[in-house]
Amino acid sequence: MDVSEHELLAAIRRVLSGTGPGVIVGVGDDAAVVAPGSGELVLTTDALVEGSHFSRSTASARDIGYKAIVVNVSDIAAMGASPRFALCALTLSDVVDAPWVMELFGGMREACEEHALSLVGGNLARGPEVTVVVTVTGEVAPGRAVTRAGARPGDVIVVTGTLGAAAAGRRLASGRTPPSDEERAAILRHLRPTARVAEAGVLARCGATAMIDVSDGLTLDLARVCAASGVGARVRLADVPIGPAAGLGDALGGGEDYELVATVPDAAQAGAARQELDETFGVALAEIGAIVSEPGLLAVDETGAEAPLTPAGWDHFS
Secondary structure (H helix, E strand, C coil), rough: CCCCHHHHHHHHHHHHHCCCCCCCECCCCCCEECCCCCCCCEEEEEEEEEECCCCCCCCCHHHHHHHHHHHHHHHHHHHCEEEEEEEEEEEEECCCCCHHHHHHHHHHHHHHCCCCCCEEEEEEEEECCEEEEEEEECCCCCCCCCCCCCCCCCCEEECCCCCCCHHHHHHHHHCCCCCCCHHHHHHHHHHHHCHHHHHHHHHCCCCCCCCEEECCHHHHHHHHHHHHHCCCEEEEEEHEEEEECCCCCHHHHHEEECEEEECCHHHHHHHHHHHHHHHHHHHCEEEEEEEECCCCEEEEEECEEECCCCCCCCCCCC
16 A cells, blocks of 8 residues: 555545535544434444455456445345445455545445435454445334344245346356346446345335345345244245346345345235336336245245255355
8 A cells, every 4th residue: 555544544534525414423533423313223234355255356446335335235225224324444455555445435435325325434454355344324213124024924925126147247247258238237236236225115115024135145035034934935936037147046046136025915015016116116026925834945836836945045154
């Protein structure tokens, strides 16, 4: 690094200049000071680690920064909450320079502006690899948080958008041949995921009983909902929405889609959510199955035949 920590922090403050609603003391002091809202506080944190979650050879600093914010905002959205404030703890290796760091924070600022989120502070450290740890706080009306634990037998399982493109894009990002339009769309899904904040609000208003964002894979994340709710699920494979350049395996266990999987009490409420999402945001909502009382996941093929569906997806320790 060709600048001092003090100089780098001063440059970061310029990139993040300006404060949002509720920010009393922002970047530059020992700690941030913010005004609490009227709802309940929702907290989440996530880390992007070089070599595990991203490669600087295939992702720009701006894309990495953008994604670091969005993956946390997605967790807030999955609770039916709205993001408010963010902190970033950044570890830098010797191989990155000040312009790279400025681009990283430029991507963070871009994502924050999209979600009316204020990045109010954090920390810088030196280490063997780049690690971007972001913490986001959100707010939800008292008693209105949507957890993983509310799914009930008979509920309809729905999913926003399409699945699997991020996994396909992760494979394609290091390709040496020019990508097709479909492949380019998949790569973009990998580099620049979408946090479904407004869409989560629609699902919550339409009676969502449980919700989770697909960060680790549809079957793995749906299994987490079932475990928390003490239920099982039947998944109609033909109805799983598959994204650009992806296959069914990508959609079931690829991960990093950051779409929402929710359960709603019946088809009428699923239909109401589907219509609002389509008309307001142009986002599709697919009904892919139902919650059942027996534990475990079942795959249902086009003939109606059932078979056990083993949860698959991203596991940091496997």
